[in-house]
Amino acid sequence: MRLLPNSHWSKAHLLQRIPNPTSEAYEQKILIPEFTFVGVKSQPDFGEMLLTFYPDKWTIELKSLKVYKDAFRDSVVSYERLCNVVYEDLMAVYEPIRLRCMMIMRPRGGISSCLTIDSDWKIRGGKEMFNDWAGNTDRFGFDVRGTVRI
Template sequence: MSAKLYKEIDKNILVAIPNPSKEAYEIKIKIPEFTFLGVKQQPDFAQVYLTFYPKKSIIELKSLKQYVYHLRDITVSYERLINIFYDHLMEIYEPERLRIVMICNPRGGISSKCTIDSDWKVRGGDEKFKDWMHASGEDNWNVVM
């Protein structure tokens, strides 16, 4: 069996459903068993936290679960995976804001945490929420849900 590479990640698994409110609100989603194959085709494990400010649509959680299950057979580095995951969620849902925090379990005695926030200017954001600016590096490993 040949390895599935990151280019085979299918964003069409994700389903958008209409936002039931026109008012501003925040959705937080925790994915405690996020798994995929690392670049050496060994399983990698992470906890993923999504902060989502919807506009016209919200995430259908069943489709998100199916998308996450789909990743279990994909060979990819977590640095590339968080960027692909971010791009897919932004394209499908077009939220006001999306923040993804991926805390990877230790491998070889080293842990890693990757974060992307659509509010960052370097990501095209306006830096209007600014809550991420108060997070200091090593102190901010815990994510409050």
Template sequence: MSAKLYKEINHNTLVAIPNPSKEAYEIKIKIPEFTFLGVKQQPDFATVFLTFYPKKKIIELKSLKQYVYELRDITVSYERLINIFYEHLMKVYEPDRLRIVMICNPRGGISSKCTIDSDWKARGGDEKYKDWMHSNGEDNWNVLM
């Protein structure tokens, strides 16, 4: 396979299924083998954490896995990729809340962490959850392991 540009990322792989509950609940998803090609077409690796508060639709995990697999051949910076990933998930699933944390493996001795939360006013949110405001910068994901 040859590398593709970020404009070729297709959200049509993502499948939504009906939410089986009308009650509020949280879904946490960990993607420990998130890979893509950096802007120099060198492989980049990250662990991605999704926090998802569903409304009418939930994520079909098999389709999420296929979507993530397709990203392996995409040439993109991680800053652009987290934004595209966020936009696609919001468009397909229309959740009450979506938080994405992408922790990139070190490259050249530097690592980074990118976060997007639909609760942020800057992202059009109402800031009704505000749990992100009290974080010390470290998210506790031990419950997923």
């Protein structure tokens, strides 16, 4: 397991992994339709999380993922930090070939937000070998590489 840069916030100990049942390549998409926590202003925040996972030796045990996401319910944390913590925890525990983590927050004060992290990005240490995110948009119609509206 890799080191956790956000170990103060990490709940990685709750995640369980199971051996990947095949050496063949496949993509696993996981939707977490309700992800809740307490924002930095002590108000509840709600969002959904979309995970795109390319397993290597290990895959995600989904019941432990449920326990993991529920453990943040009473945590006071910014969603920017939380998205990074979840990404880093999943990378450390499962060591996937690729992980894309997208967190879409419900409106607060009339404002929605979407955060995306992809291990394929060079800026995250990736090799941009998949590059399928190039030209794609998030739910808001923005290019996933920045703020260019499509």
